[in-house]
Amino acid sequence: MTRFDQTGVTLTKHQNNAALGVNILPDAEMRAYGFTDHAPEEWYLCRKVSEDGTTTLNLTIAKDGSDWAIDVLDEYFLQPYDYQGLLERNPDNGYARAVADECERQYRLLPDAGTYRCTITDSKDESAVRDVRLVVTADGKVGLYGVDGKALLANGKDE
Template sequence: MEYTRHGNNAALSIHVLDDAAMRALGFTDYVPEDWYLWKSVSDDHTTSLDVTAAKDGSDWRIDVLDEDFGQPYDYQWILSRDPDFAYARKVAANVERELRVLADAGVLVGWREGMYV
């Protein structure tokens, strides 16, 4: 698999929609040149999905973060080692749900369920 400079799957891309559509999906632009989306993906709200995309579409990244430690939470690697790990399975289901919303809206391009992000 090829990776972007941020370590995401290079088969994916982000298509930036108009401002109203991005805001409707929950993106903010506190940094004027970027769209940013934060979604909790765990019941205890300690793991999040973070999507950042340059408004001109030139750069993007998708991260799943452990908010308590400010570190990536690689649920996909964890599940490859222990497919029955309940916390990682719940995070995976929630991340998939959020990515499906972005893909259905036309923001996340090239994504299919279960693929490495």
């Protein structure tokens, strides 16, 4: 495993790849996912990513979605936990591998949850095109809603 080459990559002020992003959900959904907003301009999430609970994934997101920061921290020593560097030097490091796997699982969950604007059709000839919202919750539930906020049922009849 080698470090990623960032030559030619546009970075945010927190040194994240600017081509990547996060989905900002409505406040209630962000809180349900575990985010707090004690700082009014940002969302903050802390998740344990090790079995012993001493290593955490910390995600801070600007509420306007303009930037975000990810930190994986060793809570015992109050410093960053560089699991990528450890795995680069020793791919068989079981603890670092477990942390990497859990971080990856969390990274995959975060962008999937959110509200997406979509256009759908109810007919084969696309004569009934309409805008809808697809909502994916943090626990993987999916719902389709009309622009009026009413749920759409699977048989095509609105609630």
